[in-house]
Amino acid sequence: MSEATSTTAASSAARQSSVFKLTFRLPIIIWQSLFFIGPLCFMVAMSFFIVRNYRMQEDFVMKNWLKMLGRDYFWDSYVLTWGLAGIGTVVTMLVAFPAAYTLAFKASEAVRRWAIFMLIIPFFTSYLVRIFSWYVILAESGVINAGLSYLGLGPFVMLNTKFGTVVGYMTLTLPLVIILQTFALANIDRSLVEAAFNLGCRPFRTIYRVILPMARTGLIIAAVFCFILSFGDFVSPYYLGGSKPPTLPILIVDTVKSGQQWPRAAVVAVVMMVTLFVVAFAGIMAAYRRRVG
Amino acid sequence: MKSTANLFGSKLSRRKALAYGAATALSTPFISRAWAAPTEINMLAWYGHGEPDIVAEFEAANNVKFKPKYYAGGDNMLGLIAQSPPGTYDVILSDGEFVQQLNAAGYIEELNAADYPFDDMLYEDFTKFPGHWKDGKLYSMMVRFGHLGVSYNKNAITAEEAMSYSCFWKPEVKGKVGHFDWHLPSLGMMSLYNGNGAGLWDLSDGKWDAVQETTLSLRPQVGGYFDYGGTFNSLKNGEMQAMCGIGDWITGVLEKDGAPVGSVVPKEGGIQWTESYCIGKGTDKADIVKKFIQYMLSADGQVKSAQMAAYPGFAITKSGRAKLIDVDRAEAERTGQIDGMANDPITLVKEGRIHYRNIPVQQTLEDWNDFWSEYKNA
Amino acid sequence: MSDNRPLRWFLYGYLALVFTFIFAPILFSVIFSFNSDRFPTIPLGSFTLKWYQTVWNDPDVWEAARTSLTVSLSTATIATLLGFATAYTDYRYSFRLKPVYLGLVLLPPTIPLIIMALAMLAWFAKLGISGQVMSIIIAHSVLTAPFAMAIIRLRLSQMDPSLESAAWNLGASQWSALRRVIVPFCLPAIISSFCLTAAVSFDEFAISWFVSGLNKTIPVIILEIVTGNIDPQVNAIGSFVFLVSMTLVIIAQVVLMTRRKKEV
Numbered sequence: 001m002s003e004a005t006s007t008t009a010a011s012s013a014a015r016q017s018s019v020f021k022l023t024f025r026l027p028i029i030i031w032q033s034l035f036f037i038g039p040l041c042f043m044v045a046m047s048f049f050i051v052r053n054y055r056m057q058e059d060f061v062m063k064n065w066l067k068m069l070g071r072d073y074f075w076d077s078y079v080l081t082w083g084l085a086g087i088g089t090v091v092t093m094l095v096a097f098p099a100a101y102t103l104a105f106k107a108s109e110a111v112r113r114w115a116i117f118m119l120i121i122p123f124f125t126s127y128l129v130r131i132f133s134w135y136v137i138l139a140e141s142g143v144i145n146a147g148l149s150y151l152g153l154g155p156f157v158m159l160n161t162k163f164g165t166v167v168g169y170m171t172l173t174l175p176l177v178i179i180l181q182t183f184a185l186a187n188i189d190r191s192l193v194e195a196a197f198n199l200g201c202r203p204f205r206t207i208y209r210v211i212l213p214m215a216r217t218g219l220i221i222a223a224v225f226c227f228i229l230s231f232g233d234f235v236s237p238y239y240l241g242g243s244k245p246p247t248l249p250i251l252i253v254d255t256v257k258s259g260q261q262w263p264r265a266a267v268v269a270v271v272m273m274v275t276l277f278v279v280a281f282a283g284i285m286a287a288y289r290r291r292v293g
Numbered sequence: 294m295k296s297t298a299n300l301f302g303s304k305l306s307r308r309k310a311l312a313y314g315a316a317t318a319l320s321t322p323f324i325s326r327a328w329a330a331p332t333e334i335n336m337l338a339w340y341g342h343g344e345p346d347i348v349a350e351f352e353a354a355n356n357v358k359f360k361p362k363y364y365a366g367g368d369n370m371l372g373l374i375a376q377s378p379p380g381t382y383d384v385i386l387s388d389g390e391f392v393q394q395l396n397a398a399g400y401i402e403e404l405n406a407a408d409y410p411f412d413d414m415l416y417e418d419f420t421k422f423p424g425h426w427k428d429g430k431l432y433s434m435m436v437r438f439g440h441l442g443v444s445y446n447k448n449a450i451t452a453e454e455a456m457s458y459s460c461f462w463k464p465e466v467k468g469k470v471g472h473f474d475w476h477l478p479s480l481g482m483m484s485l486y487n488g489n490g491a492g493l494w495d496l497s498d499g500k501w502d503a504v505q506e507t508t509l510s511l512r513p514q515v516g517g518y519f520d521y522g523g524t525f526n527s528l529k530n531g532e533m534q535a536m537c538g539i540g541d542w543i544t545g546v547l548e549k550d551g552a553p554v555g556s557v558v559p560k561e562g563g564i565q566w567t568e569s570y571c572i573g574k575g576t577d578k579a580d581i582v583k584k585f586i587q588y589m590l591s592a593d594g595q596v597k598s599a600q601m602a603a604y605p606g607f608a609i610t611k612s613g614r615a616k617l618i619d620v621d622r623a624e625a626e627r628t629g630q631i632d633g634m635a636n637d638p639i640t641l642v643k644e645g646r647i648h649y650r651n652i653p654v655q656q657t658l659e660d661w662n663d664f665w666s667e668y669k670n671a
Numbered sequence: 672m673s674d675n676r677p678l679r680w681f682l683y684g685y686l687a688l689v690f691t692f693i694f695a696p697i698l699f700s701v702i703f704s705f706n707s708d709r710f711p712t713i714p715l716g717s718f719t720l721k722w723y724q725t726v727w728n729d730p731d732v733w734e735a736a737r738t739s740l741t742v743s744l745s746t747a748t749i750a751t752l753l754g755f756a757t758a759y760t761d762y763r764y765s766f767r768l769k770p771v772y773l774g775l776v777l778l779p780p781t782i783p784l785i786i787m788a789l790a791m792l793a794w795f796a797k798l799g800i801s802g803q804v805m806s807i808i809i810a811h812s813v814l815t816a817p818f819a820m821a822i823i824r825l826r827l828s829q830m831d832p833s834l835e836s837a838a839w840n841l842g843a844s845q846w847s848a849l850r851r852v853i854v855p856f857c858l859p860a861i862i863s864s865f866c867l868t869a870a871v872s873f874d875e876f877a878i879s880w881f882v883s884g885l886n887k888t889i890p891v892i893i894l895e896i897v898t899g900n901i902d903p904q905v906n907a908i909g910s911f912v913f914l915v916s917m918t919l920v921i922i923a924q925v926v927l928m929t930r931r932k933k934e935v
Contacts, residue, residue: 020845021764024756025772028816031753032775036813039794040782046793053398054368054375073670099689102682118690125697126874128893129909132901133696136703136711139530143699146713157468159532160517175693203678232783234877239897242517243474245670249785254666257365260372261659262793269786280781335885340899345729358730360885363899376796377884522901529710550709603899 040273047266054260068267074251078271081247084162084237085230088169092177092226093219095170100181101207105193116182119175130171131239138164138240160242168236173226180225184218185211217287224283228276248272331358334578334585337373338363338386339568340521341603350597351588357581365520366475367391368658374400380575384582389567390477390651392433393424401571404431408583410590413610416639423649425569433569436589437598437606440638440647441478441540442563444556449534456559458486458537466534467514471527473538474518476665477650478564482537483508485561485648493562495654505664511537512671528554541628542566542604548627558646565647568606592616599624607638697913704906711903722907732892732908738804739873739888746811747869753812754819754864759853761820762827763835777817787814788881795882802884810878815868822867826860827853 050059068074103112122130137143138158148154158164188211196210212219230236234249243250248268255265331352336343336359343361352358364370367388374382374395387395395401409431411420425433443455449469454460461470472479484493484504496504516533517523524543527533529552536543540563541556548554570586572579588594595613598606600621607630608614618625629636641647653661704723707716726732757776761769779787791810795801834856838848854861876890883891889908896905 017845021760024760025764028753028757028760028776029772031816032779032813035791035794035809036779037775039787039790042794042797043786043790054371056376071667073667076670095689098682099686102686106679106682115686115690119693122693122697123874124870125700125913126876126890126893126909128876128890128897129700129905130696132897132905133700133703135526136530137695137699139526139712140532141530141712143713159527170692171696174689178689228781228783232785234785239523242519242523243669244515244517246518246666249783251666252785252789254669256789257369257372260368260375262789265789266793269789273782273786276781276783340895362885363895365898377802378799381802381884520898522896522898525901526710530712547710552710 043266044270046263047270049263049266051261051263056260056262064261064263064267068264073245074268077246077248077251080245081231081249081272082275084165084241084247085169085227087162088166088173088230089223089227091166092170092173092230093181093223096174096177096181096222099178100185101211103178103182104185104188105190112182112186116179119179122171122175127172128235131168131235134164134167134171134240135159138167159240160244162241164240164242165237165247168240169230169233172233172236173229176229177222177226180218180222181215184215184222187218188214220283220287224280224287227279227283231276231279232272331356332578332581333357334359334383334582335381335573336361336384336386337370337382337573338384339365339603341601342386344603346600346602347597350593351585355581355584366477367394367652368662371395371398374398380573380577382573383576383578384585385571385573386436387433387569387571389422389424389433389435389438389569389649392569392571393427394652395571396424396427396432400574401432402574402576402579404434404572404583406431408587409434410587410610410612413590413612415609415611415614416642418642419609422567422569423651433571434586434590435567435569435609436586437595437609438565438567438638439540439542439604439606440556440558440563440565440641441482441538441542441650442556442558444528444536444539444541444544444554446528446531446534447553447555452555452557455555455557458482458559458561461511461514461535461537463535468516469532469534470511470514471516471524471533471536472518473524473536473543474520475538476661477652478566479538480504480508480661480665481564481648481650483511485564488561490562491645491648493564493648494651497655501656501660505668508664508668509671512668518669528552540564540566542606545605545628546603549624558641563641563647564650565642566650596620599628599630700906701910701913703903704910706903709902711906722903723911726904726907726911729904731887732889735887735889735892738886739890741804742807742811742879742888743869743872745808746815746872747865749808749812750815750819750868751823751861751865753816754821754868755823755857755861757816757820758824758827759849761824762830776820779813780817784814784875784877788878791878792881801882802886804883804886806882806884807879807886807888810882811868811872811875814875814878815871818871819864819868822864823857823860826857830856 046056047064048060048062049056050061050063051057103115107115139145140155140157140159144158145155148156158167192214193206193210196206201209232249234247234253237243237247238250238253241247246254248271252265252268252272255261255268334357338361340363341347343359343363348359362373362382364373367390370385370387370391371394374385375398385395385401392401414420419435419438422435425431425435443450443458443460445455445460449466450460450463454463460466481493484496484500487500487503487507489496489500489504517527519527519533521543524533524536524539525547528536528544529547529550539556544552544554544556570589572582572586576582589598590610590613592610592612592615595608595610596617599608599613599617605624605628607628608617614625614630618631625631626634629638629640631637634640638647652658702715703711705718705720707719707721761773766772787810791806792801795806795809800806830853835848835852838852839845843851874890876888876894879888879891880894887895889912893905893908896902
């Protein structure tokens with residue numbers, strides 16, 4: 001084999017190799033740039049457009065930003081959405097933890113497998129249908145109050161309250177959070193937990209000192225997902241919370257629907273997005289921060 | 294790690310099975326539809342107008358198929374048209390007060406007045422409904438109407454109390470007053486309550502401020518803001534005991550279902566909603582759409598509209614009313630659509646107790662809408 | 672771990688409560704789908720199949736079902752292909768901007784659907800492709816590709832890296848090594864990601880609602896009934912879809928178990 005041919009062969013192999021490489025690398029770059037980055041950038045640009053006679057016109061004005069950020073109701077919604085999503089996340093994480101703990105440490109493998117399997121089922125049912133069902137269950141004339149009335153209790157107002165909203169959020173997030181928490185806990189080295197017990201560590205102290213730190217990454221990721229899902233959900237606060245007052249996602253729908261104010265809806269959306277980026281970033285930093293000491 | 298692998302395995306095969314199931318599901322129902330290729334008519338309307346109880350008969354007789362897109366509120370409708378390419382919608386059901394805007398924006402075709410039964414109309418005023426004619430040309434055809442007032446649960450509010458909007462402020466219904474989530478009807482009622490009467494839409498700055506103040510004072514009573522379905526459900530299950538911004542179009546359906554609810558036109562006056570059909574600009578199906586509008590104005594169509602499953606509307610033609618009395622006397626009686634009854638909707642209009650819903654005259658829709666957002670957040 | 676019987680029972684009881692919470696809405700949805708009253712309240716009316724009949728005879732529902740299937744199968748195909756390519760890239764290569772690359776791929780699930788919906792609708796309208804079935808497919812592919820990528824990447828990380836290079840050493844080209852070694856090894860994950868992305872797409876309503884125009888999917892029909900003329904058809908559709916998927920799930924479990932026994 002002469003040197004020349006081997007060089008050609010090598011370069012053709014290299015060329016082939018780079019074709020191969022790009023075949024796998026490029027599609028997603030092109031696709032996501034066109035249909036993910038594109039729309040998001042356009043939305044940011046859109047927040048500077050104007051609307052005349054229900055038609056959007058390209059422009060560059062600060063009006064939408066000044067108008068939305070200058071309104072008290074926008075900030076009220078902002079705080080409210082934070083609060084609701086925050087409460088929803090805390091409650092969901094707390095409710096999920098004993099369940100995940102049971103599944104990870106107490107349940108047999110078969111039980112765990114079936115439980116996870118059951119937790120996936122809700123993903124195959126329509127979220128809307130489940131929310132509609134809650135509507136019937138929580139109503140004043142609904143299932144729960146009918147049951148309580150036999151005990152001489154109630155009726156309790158549960159619909160169109162923040163309680164209703166949180167129930168809705170949990171419908172969306174609880175199965176996912178339990179699954180994520182279970183995986184986070186199941187990955188812990190059990191011998192360490194047992195060692196803690198054997199050294200006389202009490203259960204709650206073990207959870208606090210041993211289990212939580214070791215499962216931190218997974219738990220924080222679960223919480224971040226829970227928060228993001230709740231923060232962006234418009235179905236629960238609308239149907240179970242009576243949009244009273246509206247959260248940011250409802251504000252987006254309202255703004256689009258009435259008067260076709262897409263640019264102002266875009267302002268709300270951009271603010272939400274920035275907020276969630278900050279939350280997600282902070283969460284990831286916290287999750288992967290090296291443990292000190 | 295064995296457990297994870299197993300989890301993965303069981304998840305996997307389940308999903309695989311789902312795919313098989315999808316394939317079998319694909320094969321069954323579509324065979325029957327394959328041979329029929331009816332003309333599709335794109336309809337933009339309030340919920341229910343493209344449902345089988347209204348259009349099925351017409352579809353079968355003319356080999357057409359309605360593809361409805363539903364909106365809630367005139368601003369929503371205008372927005373949907375503005376964002377779609379011209380000619381998207383063949384037939385548009387508009388609220389009477391928005392026809393003018395549709396026309397000004399060039400979204401609708403001119404109609405030929407000779408095509409429609411103007412001599413059969415129950416009330417002279419409806420033949421020249423505001424905004425439907427421009428420069429002697431007809432642009433939209435009114436098909437039905439209804440009245441908005443106090444809608445209430447009879448167990449919580451007496452018929453006497455319901456005769457004034459003040460019942461919304463009754464301490465017993467605190468947290469039980471709902472709003473239909475659209476600014477025009479609710480704010481219109483507040484304006485009536487403020488004594489603006491026939492000038493309810495034509496508010497000077499001072500009066501507009503006063504309406505806002507009145508509305509905000511209702512806020513502590515409010516239990517929620519609802520779309521169409523939510524309004525239905527919360528009145529039915531007693532979650533809300535009074536509802537502002539609606540009328541018989543919602544309570545009528547519930548009443549027929551046995552719920553203790555009703556609607557009245559209070560002493561401050563009521564508001565009329567008016568629905569009119571328009572032919573979308575640039576459609577190539579104008580002929581069949583014309584035929585459909587004629588059908589809805591025929592006696593049969595008017596009865597269908599009066600009995601519409603989604604929400605009932607009053608008949609506007611004499612023949613429609615006559616046929617309704619003939620085939621469904623109970624409904625005609627319930628709604629007063631019999632000449633001589635005290636609550637005959639036409640009589641109410643003639644007595645001046647009813648005001649056509651309109652868009653704000655001195656403010657813009659945006660002002661009202663803005664205030665509505667503020668109110669919801671208050 | 673010390674075996675604490677009361678604690679164990681307490682925890683199991685708690686678990687049962689949590690599952691009750693999760694399944695209550697599903698259960699009641701099924702119950703109300705057989706209830707004769709148009710507005711679902713307690714006490715129940717009589718048993719009826721009329722909501723199922725209504726749904727079954729409604730051509731719009733069938734049309735929506737067809738649209739939904741088209742959308743979810745197309746989405747699953749695109750998302751899985753993209754996911755595979757990306758997962759393989761991440762597995763095999765390291766390059767300077769990889770974090771950015773991965774960020775680009777994995778970010779979509781962190782954006783609330785309502786925002787994606789608004790952005791997509793505006794963008795598609797700008798490009799002149801709004802209101803089509805294709806718009807939903809594109810939007811859903813963006814949304815689900817990260818899931819496909821994650822599932823396939825997980826599988827790849829279980830693979831012995833020397834396998835592929837062994838194939839190269841035996842003279843296989845990159846392409847044929849990929850076809851003979853990588854794809855077969857990833858096949859379970861590929862199928863599973865196909866099904867997962869199809870399922871996610873099948874139930875997604877916010878984006879579909881915004882960008883679909885006149886083409887309705889099943890979730891959009893459900894949303895329309897819930898916001899519009901609320902009636903138990905919603906429950907009937909929901910229960911039917913649920914029933915079908917559950918039947919398949921159980922069959923799959925049974926098939927899997929018998930196969931396992933055979934393997935043993």
